[in-house]
Amino acid sequence: MAEKENELCESLIIWLQTFNTAAPCQTIQDLTNGVAMAQILHEIDYTWFDVSWLSRIKDDVGDNKRIKIHNLKKILQGIVDYYREFLDQHILEFLLPNLNLIADHSDATEMGRLLQLILGCAVNCEKKQEHIQVIMTLEESVQHVVMTAIQELMSKDTLDSPTSDLPGDLESQLRRTIDALHEAQAEQEELKQRCEELDLQVAALQDERNCLIAETELQNERLNQLDTFDEPSIMVSKKYSQMQMQLEQMKEDNYRLEAAKEDYRIHCEELEKQLVETQNRNVELASLAEESRALKDEIDILRATADKASKLESTVETYRRKLEDLADLRRQVKSLEDTNLVYMHNTVSLEEDLKKANAARVQLESYKRQVQELHNKLSLESKRADTLAYEMKRLQEKEDALLKEKEVRHPLAYIF
Incomplete structure (x- = not known):
């Protein structure tokens, strides 16, 4: 697992070296300060990772861990925002x-994750076709690892990949194209190995042919030196004939191998053309995938608009039914207005009567108070009259008593 992560990180570093960066990016240690990655992101999409964003990445880092963490956090936050805002994907x-492991220990696994996210930005930005073409120019082993990293990034269930919204046919076609690309690369590698083996066989046959030619020439010289055709010379002649036949056979084998080598070379060139066509088709499918994604978003918007239009139609139908009852409502409103006018006149009349009644009530209260005051005065006067009557009666009795007493004392005074 660790070897796989190291291979991923090393392959992605090789891919990063295709960008024109002022900062070095040859090893993991070169990337831990974040400067080279920030410059690469700026080159991938200079409108999003603009000069203002790039200026917040500090160049003079050295071994300062705090500045490294600061730069890496800025880069990671920029990537997350790019995925969420521009690519509509959530990480x-x-x-x-883990940025601490990258800054402290130059961890290949964590660095591979960060570089894989940068790779996702490159293959999903507006210039993705250019970046894909650059990837296709890398070595086959590096190209295979990078493509696997792209597929892994696309296939993560927790990441909204560009192919997750594709129709089934287009997605399967894209998958088949990627598989065909891998098969073509494997077949190309096998043919290259076969051509190398044929080259070695041809070289060995040529060496053997040269040896036989040299030996034939030596035998010819020996034959020329012989004056008589004795038994040894006959044997040499037979051996020479055999060697001639063997040489002819080897010539035929050499010709056959040369023809097979040429056929394999032609087949290899055809496979390379097919590989280029497949790569171009892959780029076209990626473009179609992006277009399909945009169309799906548009369909979702249109579907929402259609639902809204259906609701509006039902609302319009409701209003239409209400408008059909508008004449009755108007007559009812007219009748209510007339009734309301009568009520208003009655209300005005009642208000005037109420004002008069209020005035009469005030006057009645005044009269009541006056009557109460008169009753009080009458009570007082009655009491006073009773008192005076009592006093008068007492005085009258006193007077009668005095008169009686006087008559008793002077009876003759009343006679005269």
Whole structure:
């Protein structure tokens, strides 16, 4: 597993070296300060990772861990925002690399995760076709690892990959194209190995042919030196004939191998053409995938608009039914207005009567108070009259008593 992660990180570093960066990016240690990665992101999409964003990445880092962490956080946050805002994808927390391990230990696994996210930005940006073509120019082993990293990034269930919204046919076609590309690369590698083996066989046959030619020439010289055709010379002649036949056979084998080598070379060139066509087709399918994704978004918008239009139609139908009852409502409103006018006149009349009644009530209250005051005065006067009557009666009795007493004392005074 660790070897696989190291291979991923090394292959992605080789891919990063295809960009024109002022900062070095040859090893993991070169990338831990974040400067080279920031410059690469700026080159991938200079409108999003603009000069203002790039200026916040500090160049003078050295061995300062705090500045390294600062730069890496800025880069990671920029990538997350790019995925969310520009690509409409969300990266979950457990997919994010551990920046402390990158800054402290130059961890290849965590660096591979971060570089894989940068790779996702490159193959999904507006210039993705250019970046894919650059990837296709890398060595086959590096190209295979990078393509596997792209497929892994696309296939993560927790990441909204560009192919997750594709129709089934287009997605399967893209998958088949990628598989065909891998098969073509494997077949190309096998043919190259076969051509190398044939080259070795041809070289060995040529060496053997040269040896036989040299030996034939030596035998010819010996034959020329012989004056008589004795038994040894006959044997040499037979051996020479055999060698001639063997040489002819080897010539035929050499010719056959040369023809087979040429056939394999032609077949290899055809496979290379097919590989280029497949790569171009892959780029076209990626473009179609992007277009299909945009069309799906547009379909979703149109579907929402259609639902809204259906609701509006039902609302319009409701209003239409209400408008059909509008004449009755108007007559009812007219009748209510007339009734309301009568009520208003009655209300005005009642208000005037109420004002008069209020005035009469006030006057009645005044009269009541006056009557109460008169009753009080009458009570007082009655009491006073009773008192005076009592006093008068007492005085009258006193007077009668005095008169009686006087008559008793002077009876003759009343006679005269």
